[in-house]
Structures are given as structure tokens and as C-alpha cells.
Amino acid sequence: MKVISFETVSEVADYAAGEMIKAIKTFVPTEAKPYLVLGLPTGSTPIPVYERLVQAYNNGDISFKNVKTFNMDEYVGLTPDHPQSYHYFMQENLFKHVDIHPENINIPDGMADDIPAFCRAYEMAIQNAGGIDIQLAGIGENGHLAFNEPNTPFDMPTHEQGLTQSTIQANARFFDKIEDVPTRAVTIGLKTIFDARRVIVLATGPKKAEAIRLATQAPVSVNCPASMLQNHEYAEFVCDKAAIK
Numbered sequence: 001m002k003v004i005s006f007e008t009v010s011e012v013a014d015y016a017a018g019e020m021i022k023a024i025k026t027f028v029p030t031e032a033k034p035y036l037v038l039g040l041p042t043g044s045t046p047i048p049v050y051e052r053l054v055q056a057y058n059n060g061d062i063s064f065k066n067v068k069t070f071n072m073d074e075y076v077g078l079t080p081d082h083p084q085s086y087h088y089f090m091q092e093n094l095f096k097h098v099d100i101h102p103e104n105i106n107i108p109d110g111m112a113d114d115i116p117a118f119c120r121a122y123e124m125a126i127q128n129a130g131g132i133d134i135q136l137a138g139i140g141e142n143g144h145l146a147f148n149e150p151n152t153p154f155d156m157p158t159h160e161q162g163l164t165q166s167t168i169q170a171n172a173r174f175f176d177k178i179e180d181v182p183t184r185a186v187t188i189g190l191k192t193i194f195d196a197r198r199v200i201v202l203a204t205g206p207k208k209a210e211a212i213r214l215a216t217q218a219p220v221s222v223n224c225p226a227s228m229l230q231n232h233e234y235a236e237f238v239c240d241k242a243a244i245k
């Protein structure tokens with residue numbers, strides 16, 4: 001694990017997008033591995049990264065034809081066309097702007113009738129794709145990754161998770177009122193994240209400083225899910241100055 005710090009949000013995004021662009025550009029599809037597999041987050045932090053990926057696509061620098069994506073999470077009970085669903089977010093911020101094949105886009109289905117069966121199938125699909133090459137992530141103010149709230153075991157695969165009050169509160173800014181924020185989500189697990197070959201966690205702004213301190217400087221603990229990445233050889237916490245205490 002390493003911590004990389006930059007002065008500004010823009011430099012954080014330049015670095016993360018640059019690493020992804022490099023991976024997309026240099027990927028050579030083979031029969032055994034036809035796709036570069038990206039794990040993708042939502043939230044406000046990765047938006048500047050998506051802007052740079054779209055820019056690179058528009059400039060003709062990259063194509064998403066050989067890219068397969070797995071999103072980290074989705075709210076239970078929101079349809080894909082709900083403006084606060086993560087399906088909608090991904091279409092608006094990335095997918096509708098680039099040449100990714102729709103069948104290569106995977107996002108947890110928060111409307112699945114049988115969520116446990118869906119979760120098993122999602123894990124299987126990641127494995128069948130050869131695992132995640134680069135997992136991009138944000139971090140919650142309480143140190144969560146995707147929707148793996150504090151005290152989630154590190155060995156959990158994709159699962160349904162109840163959200164903590166602090167996460168509901170943090171995400172209420174996107175909804176008309178706090179009662180509208182879903183209280184459950186389908187999320188890839190901490191094991192799913194740990195199994196990725198490379199993990200890039202983005203953290204910007206002072207609200208993330210305590211989570212970053214706990215994740216990178218305190219002992220590894222389920223109280224701060226992101227701290228498990230201290231044991232991941234290729235995990236990077238990419239932070240702006242405000243997120244470092």
C-alpha cells in the first residue's frame with residue numbers, strides 16, 4: 001500500500017485518469033483475456049476522473065471496445081432510470097459518452113427479485129472475466145469502500161448491506177429529503193475489492209481526512225474497512241492536501 005498526495009483535486013484526477021488511460025492504451029486483448037476489467041465507483045470524487053476519460057476518448061487517445069466494467073454498488077429499490085441510481089450516474093458521467101459495448105457494462109441490480117442469487121452471479125461474472133485489473137474507488141467519511149460499512153468482514157463477497165445513519169446522512173445531499181435515501185444497497189464485498197490486481201482509492205477534501213488517517217496510519221481494523229488495503233501490495237490512496245492530516 002502507498003499514499004500518494006497532490007496539492008489539488010485536479011492533480012488527483014490527472015493521476016488516476018492517467019493511470020487508467022495508460023492501462024487501456026497498452027492492453028492487448030488475447031483469446032484468454034479479451035478485456036481489460038475495470039472496477040468503477042460512483043460518488044462525487046471520481047467525476048473529474050470520468051471527465052478526463054471521456055476527454056481522452058474524444059481526443060481519439062483511447063477506446064473502450066476492449067474494456068469490461070463492474071460497478072461497485074447500487075441502491076436497493078432504485079430503478080436504473082432514477083436520477084440518483086448509480087446506473088443513471090454511470091450513464092451520465094461515462095458510458096453514454098464512450099464506445100463501450102453495453103454488454104460489457106455490469107452494475108449491481110438493486111431491483112433483483114432474488115438479491116442473494118444476483119450477488120452470487122455478480123461474483124461469478126467478475127471471476128469469469130478474469131478478475132478486476134484496476135479497481136478505482138472513493139472512500140466514505142466513515143472509511144467505507146463501495147457500501148461496505150464499518151464492521152463488515154474483510155472476506156465478504158458481493159452482498160446486500162444496510163447503510164449506516166452516517167452514510168445515509170452523507171448521501172442525503174443528493175435527494176430531496178433524507179427519508180428518500182435508500183437504506184440498503186447491493187455492494188461488491190471487501191474480498192472482491194481486495195482481490196483486484198490494483199486498487200486506486202481517491203480521497204479529496206477535508207471531510208475525508210479522518211478516514212484516510214484511520215485507513216493508512218492506524219492499525220488495520222474492521223472499524224475502518226479501507227484499512228484492509230494496508231495489506232494489499234498494489235493499493236494506492238491518492239489524496240489531495242486537504243484529505244491528509
Ligand code: GLP
Pocket residue numbers: 041042043044045046072073137138139140141145146147167171
Ligand atoms: C457512497 C458510495 C461510495 C463512495 C462514497 C463517497 O457511499 N457508495 O462508493 O466512495 O459515497 O462519495 P463521495 O465521493 O461523493 O464523497
